[in-house]
Amino acid sequence: MPPTGGPRGPAMPCPKAASRAGGTQGRLDGMELDFERCYRAVDSRDQRFDGWFYTAVKTTGIYCRPSCPALTPKRANVAFYPSAAAAQRNGFRACRRCRPDAAPGSPEWDVRADVVGRAMRLISDGVVDREGVPGLAGRLGYTERHLHRMITAELGAGPLALARAQRAQTARILIETTELGLADIAFAAGFGSVRQFNDTIQEVYAQPPSALRSRRPATLAGAGTITVRLAYRAPLHAEALVSFLAARALPGVEECDGRTYRRGLSLPHGVATVALTPADRWISATLTLADVRDLAPAVARCRRLLDLDADPVAVDTTLAADPALRPGVEAEPGVRVPRAVDGFELAVRAIVGQQVSVRSARTTLAHLLSHTTAEPADADDAHDARPPAGQRLRERPGAGGPHDANDANDANDANDGDHERRLRAFPGAAVVAELPDDAFRMPAARRESIRALARAVAGGELDLDPGADRDAATDRLTALPGVGAWTAGYVTMRAIGDPDVFLPTDVAARRGARALGLPDSPTALAAHAQSWRPWRSYALMRLWRSA
Template identity: 70%
Template structure:
């Protein structure tokens, strides 16, 4: 990917936090790479190189700055939003697919050859899938070293390294220090097995109240709990389960994860970031929406409104089906009957296989809707992908091919489950009422045409209409 030198250098010179994650600054005189907002003295122009990914900087022989922690920057909003091969690949790598299934598994999931995938990623990001996964493993390892009392050998395998030697070599190369040197004496670390506390970065502003309000209204008892400051829920992850507690702060989101298997740290973090839409670029989104005089007051009053997404596309699809033509509170009651939980304990939402085993009595809904959920479970168990790495058009087509699933349901899943930033639901009653309140057309056809001015951020406009 070509990066405009002047634009990037101006961002570095002004320490512009908005560009963190968009690119990385490498300094040839120190052989260190940083994020644009690094507080260090601005390097001389002749000593600067810019890279589109941390992996590309590492590949060029630079090590991560231990002052600004470039690996802790928010992910690029480009890879979060794009629906093409590279965007899907980046989201799947972030979820740990390469660590679990290797590059062949990633290529198979995307439907391309390994060679073509490597060529595309290298052209866009300056590094192939193995290098990108390696950079993520190094970051996961650093988090575990600094926040837990796990042994270094345990951390090596938990982070996805094939051997302790590979782990040691990578950490030395990326951070310029041995793993033991990253573990500072006297630092506060958790001794509780499987518990990790960390900070999730985001690009400000973040309107945390709107996220928590949205999630609280729709929280499924037994799966999640929400109050005015904190969100907590159970997760089903590739190697086990987890409970996560997320508390937004002025400059980051405090996360505390209790994992049954620490190998699930990277996918757990990726899903928490996705849930709260932490990789978004709120400045770009709000600038587009504020250009419409109908939304400008909302943007000025509540900057940084995000799209509450999900940790599991399958779960979101079930929520969407259950929520058809009933109130949000009624949907919560119906969904709670699908969840079997112990007292005072959160449990993950049931898997497709578990739902297929439930008796009819667990589905407190019309028979046709029960049949739709079972058909959905069979489709997902059979290979229908509804996660952010899915082909969005194929996923929507797969959903609408099922009995009882129409455009509204598929669109809702595309927005919250798959992560499409440009979904719009003009037939939704809440959206139409919000439009009427703002003085814009509320007829579905006219409203859909009007919403074209909000592209490519119609999902964000949709959330603001609901809030109005």
């Protein structure tokens, strides 16, 4: 749901938003954009609405985020669109001041389990660039035509236009933060030709790629890495996020120094690392990529891991209505649900963690990893990695986010490269399926559960990607030997991103409920949790923090 008093909702009439000539229809969550609510949000410059909709100004031909600091345009000159792609499709270019293309994504696409929500998560992960619209449609089980119709009805633009908008943003980041040649950037960002790249950048940003590069400061640093700022909706309880991930950090794959969380990533074109450091208004993400074509999926997976597209105000408003949760919500606003960068990895962790402590699970997983070999995310190798046309990657930290001003002194640890050389990605399903018995320091039944999981994922029988059907994944998981409701729910919550999972039998959740004066029997606790819908996953995080 949108922020309270937001741009859409049944409490007020929902007039169609204006088109380029006078109004286009945009729909989110089954309801049309409400002109009056949208206009009030723009007039108040409320950052909570960034990503929910985009404001187009007909007299200037630009589109902005609702919080743009420019003067509020007259009502007659404004149009509202449900996506940046829809605004671009109608001839508007991105505002250079507020950078609307870098706004947080709509929380709708993390919450919704329908086809459009699943499609948006896959588009963000770069599926259209890698597999085309036929690949996207095939993953979702629909024809291209029907999928295009559904997405356009909701977002005012089809999957190709949405992917194009994402390519334009990726290209801008590479232009402004690296020394890659423009031709190399064109292909690294996913464009089919240099001409298509030039035309798109000109259309979206009203200037050629060379002009975007000329605005970049001359100082460059740190070969082999790109630092981007990941926007989020305030408030964000960053300490809760980092501490949760740190407690479960798997040696060799993850590490945390108390302030910065680092991990290895398995991406479509190679292994990478990321260092994530919270800042005042964004998360600084320093990526070491083997191939710059992986920038967009890497950013999407980092955003998903940290739950950055969530709407914390909507979540906290619902949970604070419960007197037992209200003190915790008021003391710690913006608690997120840590997600996952790899659904298979998360599922293995869930099975290993059945009825054992977090520390014990880490030890067992470390033993399993010791029996595998994987290409590490080696910083030196990444420095030598060649993008398609052979240019060497160099980086200027700081650009690429909603506040990417030229004071690019983000929190870059001088020793990041040394940390990253030691990190690797979690092994894939095919590798785990073939591990010998002595790799599994656990009961035989649990070992066979992991093998069955690995075979199902490797064989394409089980989809744990962000665009997976949640109900189908749950059914397939519980059909595996040794996987019950707790494990399936945990995987659905963190790997697939279901915001409304509750685990009433979880020992820590029951302990937290007891500490808050809530019923702690599974049946009574599950009944009480009905009032926390549709945000029971977030309530579960708060129970764990109270345990």
